[in-house]
Amino acid sequence: MSKNSRRKATTIKPSYKPFEKTLIDKGVKKKDLKENLGISPSTLHKMKHDEYIALDVIALLCEYLECEITDIVEFVPTDNQA
Template sequence: MTKKLKISFKPMDIALIRRDKNRTDLKKDLGISPSTLAKMSKGEVVSLAVILKICEYLECNIEEVVEFVEDKTADANK
């Protein structure tokens, strides 16, 4: 049985804190829409183009923006 994964943007939050920035800065400086930020807060999929913009903005690799984590709720819903 394969384990279910979900997206986490926790690395991005850490990278933002380290750079003294926040998600509002992403909205203002990159033009990221409120709906995209809401998706990120819920751990939903966003486009790779958005992730690329964030990587360029933070001058970092993708691992500092997004990661896959085990979805423990997937097992609970069975």
């Protein structure tokens, strides 16, 4: 491979689409998460925009919602030039 050639790197990013569905299925509102778990508005904002949040927060959500991690987050591939 020459120095000038580029290769395609695949990375992953979180998607919290399953979280939204789980909230609906469980009849839980984000307000409930703020009040009962102390989840900050900034964490919910990050989730809305598919940004990384701490794993301990995901674990707390799983425990509260009585669900699996895959009911909260999934990882989707993104293609980047490296």
